[in-house]
Amino acid sequence: MRLINNIISVFKYEVLEIARNRVYLITLLILPFATLxxxxxxxxxxxxxxLPIVLIDNDHSASSRQLVRMVNATRGVKVKYTSTSIIEAEExxxxGDAYAILLIPEGMERDIYSGNTSQVECYISGTNMSASGVIDSDIQNSxxxxxxxxxxAKLTSTGTNTHTATQEVMxxxxxxxxxxxxxxNYGYYLAPIFMFVALALFTTLLTTYAIGRELYYATAQRWMSISSNSTLAAVIGKLLPTTVTMLIFAELNYFVIFKVMGMECAGSHAILTIGGTIFILAYQSIALFITTITSNMRLALSLGGGYTVMAxxxxxxxxxxxxxxxxxRPLTNFFPLTWFTKLFVDQAMRGTPIEYSLKPLFSLTLFLVLPLFIGKRLRRITSDKQYWSND
Amino acid sequence: MIDMSTAINYISQLFARFKESIRAEFLAIFRDKGALLLIVIALPLYTIIYATAYGSEVVRDVAIAVVDNDKTSSSRELIDGIACGPNTLIRFEPQSIIEAQQLFYKGLIYGIVYIPNDFERNLLQGTVANIGLILDGSHLLLYRQVLEQIASNTLTQGATVELMRLVGRGESKQAALDTINPVELDIHHLYNRSLGYGSFVMPPVVIVIIQQTLVIGLSMIAARRRTRGLNRELLSPLNITAKLLVYIFIYTINLTIILCTIWQIFGFPFTGSLGDIAIFTTLYISSVTALGLAVAQFFKHREAPLMLLLCTTIPILLLAGVSYPREAFPSWLYHLGRLLPSSSGIDGFIALASRGATLSDVVPEIATLIILTFAYLLIAHLINIRVSRNLP
Structure with missing residues (x-):
């Protein structure tokens, strides 16, 4: 009961701090909303x-125009430029004005009617892979x-009936x-993970800021006295405002993904909520760990921030x-985001049975163990003045 | 004579002040560990880290499962063909679709090929033999690799069957080939021939890291002055020129090291003229410095730039419209993104370094960077004057 009272006192103290501090307030409420x-x-x-491409039609025939119509009918590709020379097209x-060149050779129609194979060339710029993948498959298909x-047409013209001919060609x-x-949908594939990386980043920064500020501005003593010198209460009370706010944002992320963007949740929303919660707590544990080990807020912000974005x-x-x-490859396991991504893909996209999601859930939980190792050091750095530095 | 000596005097004084400005800027960087870490160390460090993640470049041997209910020589031939392809690896041949599904849920495979038991019979009877292809759209790079491999194998075998049928009916082999393939497509990949992922994504990443580290670093340095109770720095043309030179110097050295080592080790594309790239990156670093000086005017506390600006990294990368093509998101967002030096910086750098363009190809980007440099310097100057007046 005393512990809970102490937590509540620190929580109140922290909420007041947040209300008074513009940077804290913006990072907690405005930036997560803006990034979402x-x-x-x-x-x-x-x-x-x-995606814009350049056409060089050296044939100028009904057949080549037909081919261009079919290319334009695809979802991904649009002939935006026409050119007569390959040099001009390559420019x-x-x-970067176009992603590919489609070259129709002279005499294509003649070859078609005389029964010879003709060769259409396509040059795709490989410096934008998400575009070149789409162009590659759309052009191939058309x-x-x-x-x-x-x-x-050739088979039917030689007397084969349409049904047989269809079976022949394929x-x-x-x-x-x-x-x-x-x-x-590229949005369904990318947006959710981007949204949760942003949350992970804010969680890390806010947690580091909450703890580190007390050292940076040498106010750790006041903080500890509010918690009646209970380190546990001091930490929980302090991190709680961030935890609660980020959990609300996590649910808001799901709301936007499933209700606004219209993705269908194929699996269990409950598991996603549980996973999201552990995910936020995991980043708080990591941030607490880094801040305590470095006992330097700005260094911890740099390290924690870099680590989170890198995830x-x-x-x-x-x-x-x-x-x-x-x-x-083994290093990828040391980022909570890797496990969260697995969990999200399984539950939101694939509809995987719950038992297969236990491993990512368990792995995420392992990160929560980190604070247990630093209790002693945290007590020391919050009581010893030599760790309070404004650098 | 007197005029001459005053002029010389004036110039030498100017020069001394200029030297002092440069020295002061270097000191400001080296005295603040946080700024030093960001401005000098972060760029090579992050480049190495990202290069090791993306360095393997291509996705090969994506694990798939084949459920062969036909178990005939025709189905075997199809499976063997798929097994030879570079993109996929047949890791399992389960007995049933249910079993394959379990493997998929376990995350062991990314696609399933299902061959029904009438496959060979249909082929021999001259009707269409269907196969089923179950794909996973949750990772689009893997999805494409699997689809491409299976599609190409299926079509190749289909063409072989068709060819044999035509030849069997008495057509010559050449005539049969021409019938099957009235139009052939030959695809060439330019600039990034092996379609390496690192080659595609590293240039934009490095350009964004330059902007982020410099803008956050400059904001830290400005905030440090203010927390130390020093007067706000007045931005004179001399002072600004000194700053530009200092940051062009530091970032050019870092960039040179990166392009000469990491780019070479991982074989990222680097085809353009060195002089063109140097001129372009100088312009880019100038406009980033200008942006940094403008943004720096807003910060009072040294921790604030990291807290508030780090989250912009991924959005800034996306706004350039390269890692996610500009055709796929609202164009007003794309145009808004042009206000950042990184957007033109990425376009220009990729054109020059990866596609072998020359400066005349990137005139729009160069013009944008020059305009942004002056615009941000003006903004920095205006805020600087306004806030300085309010100071006691």
Missing amino acids: LFFSTMFYGGSIEN LLRR IRTFSTGLEL PINFLTHIISNPYI FTFSGITFPTMAMFNAV
């Missing part, structure tokens, strides 16, 4: 469409469709079924962890 707004605006559409690519159409057909994210890379959401160097 940013990411949801950025990824609301979620599809990569109308557009180099400048040329394949065009080519198959010609083949079909002896093996593959039926694709996409389990998660069926419309290949995005190491979580494998952009470049998969399975493809990283063997020596790097």
